[in-house]
Amino acid sequence: GQRVPWVLGTQLHPEVGPLGRAPAGSRVLMIEAREFARRRPYHHDKLTLVFSAMRQFRDELRERGYDVEYITAETFREGLSRYFERHPGDTPVAMRSPSYRSGSRMAELVGEIGGDLDVVDNELFVSTRRAFDEWANGDTDSFRHESFYRWMRRRSGVLLTDDGNPVGGEWNLDDENQEFPPPEWSPPERYEPDHGEAVRETSEWVREEFETWGADEGFRWPTTREQARNVLEQFCERRLPEFGPYQDAMRSRDWAMAHALLSPALNLGLLHPWEAITAIEEAYESREDIPLNSAEGVLRQLLGWREFMRHVYRHAMPELATANQLGAERPLPEFYWSGETEMNCLAETVEDVHERGYAHHIQRLMVLANFATLWGVEPRELNEWFHATYVDAYHWVTTPNVVEMGQYGHGVFATKPYVSSASYVDRMSDYCGDCHYYKTKDTGDRACPFNSLYWDFLARNEEQLRGNHRMGLMYSHVDDKRESGDLAAIRERVDDLREMADAGEL
Ligand code: FAD
Structure with missing residues (x-):
């Protein structure tokens, strides 16, 4: 048996790790497993990207003279079993994926099949x-x-x-x-x-094979x-x-x-x-x-x-995946999927994600995650949404960004929640100008939902957040609003917003 680089679908670099050190002519293992792609309504472009990148990488390695065993299978287990049937005694050598426990899970799997696996450091990062x-x-x-x-x-x-x-x-x-x-x-x-x-064929195949979300034309990623x-x-x-x-x-x-x-x-x-x-x-x-x-x-x-x-x-991990220190338990509003909302910032951003599986950092943080945090969405559900809808989403990177940076779920590195009312969105964007809602109103008809939700969020989570010295100024405003009676009106407005959301009219 020989030691054979096993190149995972997120490790498509010819000069790095075990593959980078294997001379042309060496055997290389790649497994195209499909089952993961059926677990969520992934964006069409994300699946097209992963599968077409793997297939083209295989072809390039073959052109350079590598002997690529490219196995298509429903699961890794099935793919590995087929590999060991063909090459008993081989030891695949894989770089550790950054996903939680993936190294030990792979090793268990291979152990159950009766083979050997060597998991080595992932050299596709800057730091070890x-x-x-x-x-x-x-x-x-x-x-x-x-x-x-x-x-x-x-x-x-x-x-x-x-x-x-x-x-x-x-x-x-x-x-x-x-x-x-x-x-x-x-x-x-x-x-x-x-x-x-090659990409057109894969895009077509993805469309037929999987239940995807998002536009399935005009794929543009490298x-x-x-x-x-x-x-x-x-x-x-x-x-x-x-x-x-x-x-x-x-x-x-x-x-x-x-x-x-x-x-x-x-x-x-x-x-x-x-x-x-x-x-x-x-x-x-x-x-x-x-x-x-x-x-x-x-x-x-x-x-x-x-x-x-x-x-x-x-x-x-594993705590981070389900962390929810603010006890937020509401479901994600339907308009994250449909884009149907009168809030222009959210409608524009969801449209961007639907079109290309991408929105830039501040849209992710200060529109999508901010709104979800103010609304009280369970962090795990927002994480699932990001994971499905973005072309760059993998559990290791989506989870800390969404659960912690976006929703302040854990407190492992964020020192306060990234939340804001309409004034931030207005300062950093041109969304508010064309919006159905009034950015300067807290309550009443057509007042921007971000405003009442912001004050309601602070009041709702007072016990946990008031002691945070970075929030002190905000809580002095909450006190003023409580004394003036504005807070009661704000809460009524939030009740109305929740009813509007249920009726699909937010
Ligand atoms: P640029 O803004 O031009 O930044 C350059 C590069 O820096 C990016 O390509 C990326 O590799 C890296 N980078 C920047 N910020 C981060 C960050 N916070 N974490 C990790 N890498 C970063 N990034 C992902 O790669 N995958 C995700 O699933 C993901 N989900 C996110 C969810 C939320 C709620 C938030 C707030 C951020 C998320 N990010 C994620 C981080 C960041 O928004 C994206 O990396 C960035 O927008 C990608 O676009 P770009 O390449 O044009 O980035």
């Missing part, structure tokens, strides 16, 4: 498990991103001066990422791959390494200069703005995050037109947040 744990230094109950991020900058040397200080003097330019573009601004050019027959590199190149070349100032802004009918659009490719392994980080840093160093708030703004996400989420997930 050991490095993060060294940074955490035994304290695994709560984590602070800012501290991890600075540590990563120091350790990697990214945007660091020769004497070890942050380039420009500050570590984090977040407050320079919050401008709204002028009306004449148009988003920088975007690279869109020209998909051939499915090969070459296309992923083009997205990165175009981002550095054209889009990066404007990324920084407008990172947190939201515009109607402008789904991409100046965002990197790299997460679908990164999360499938088509690009290694180092490749993105070094390309961005090189562009910043060699050109005059890239401001520091752009370079730092995106590197903070790639070197900081993305790595941080993976490790926090690892430490906080």
Whole structure:
């Protein structure tokens, strides 16, 4: 028997890990399991992306001379059994998936079939498990991103001066990422791959084979390494200069703005995050037109947040998946699926997700998760929704972002809930102008639901949140509203909103 790289569908990089060290001619295992895709109404584009990327990766490896055993099966168990029948005595070597317990589950499965499996470190991240744990230094109950991020900058040397200080003097330019573009601004050019027959066939097959959600025409995501590199190149070349100032802004009918659009490719392994980080840093160093708030703004996400989420997930599972410290138990409103709501910010954002399986970070955080948190949606259900509907969603990255950052479910790294009334959405977007609801009203006919829900949320969760010193100012407003009697009117408005939602009229 031989040791055979087993390439999982989210590890499609030819130069990394066991595959990267196996010479052409080696046997390689890939299993295309379908059962997972039947568990939820996944976005058509997400399934098309995963399956077409795997199939094209197989073809590329074969062209390079690898002997690829590509097994299509309903489950991994079935796929592995077939593999061991054909090659008894082989030991597949897989990089550990970041999903909870996937390494030990795979090993159990292979053990039951009577084979051997070797699970090795996942080299598709920037930091190792050991490095993060060294940074955490035994304290695994709560984590602070800012501290991890600075540590990563120091350790990697990214945007660091020769004497070890942050380039420009500050570590984090977040407050320079919050401008709204002028009306004449148009988003920088975007690279869109020209998909051939292989992708069209897979898209068609997905349409027939699975019960999907979302638009099933116009698939636009990169499915090969070459296309992923083009997205990165175009981002550095054209889009990066404007990324920084407008990172947190939201515009109607402008789904991409100046965002990197790299997460679908990164999360499938088509690009290694180092490749993105070094390309961005090189562009910043060699050109005059890239401001520091752009370079730092995106590197903070790639070197900081993305790595941080993976490790926090690892430490906080399995509790994180069902964490619900605010005891939120309402079901997700139907309009997350249908898009049918008079709230313009939500209608526009759901439409973006329906169309492409993507919305950018502030839409996810301050529209979709914010509303769900204010409404009192059970975090687990919102997590399921994100997992199904986004092209870049995998349990390890969706769960900490939705349950913790979005809904303050656990308190493992968030220090307060990210919630806001209409004023934030209005400041950072152009959604409110065209809306049926009035952004400045709390109560009465056509008052924006975000307002009454915001005050009701604070009042409802007072016991848990009042003691949080970061919320002190907000609770002094709650006190004022309670004294003036406004809070009673706000609660009535919320009751009305709940009835409207039940009738599909929100
Ligand atoms: P840019 O804004 O241009 O950022 C560049 C890169 O940084 C991204 O490609 C991504 O790889 C990384 N990044 C940025 N923020 C985060 C973050 N918070 N966590 C992890 N990586 C980050 N990201 C996912 O990859 N998959 C998800 O399922 C996902 N679900 C989210 C759900 C919610 C409620 C929130 C608030 C955020 C979620 N994110 C998720 C994080 C972030 O919104 C996306 O990574 C980002 O919008 C992807 O678009 P982009 O490539 O254009 O990103």
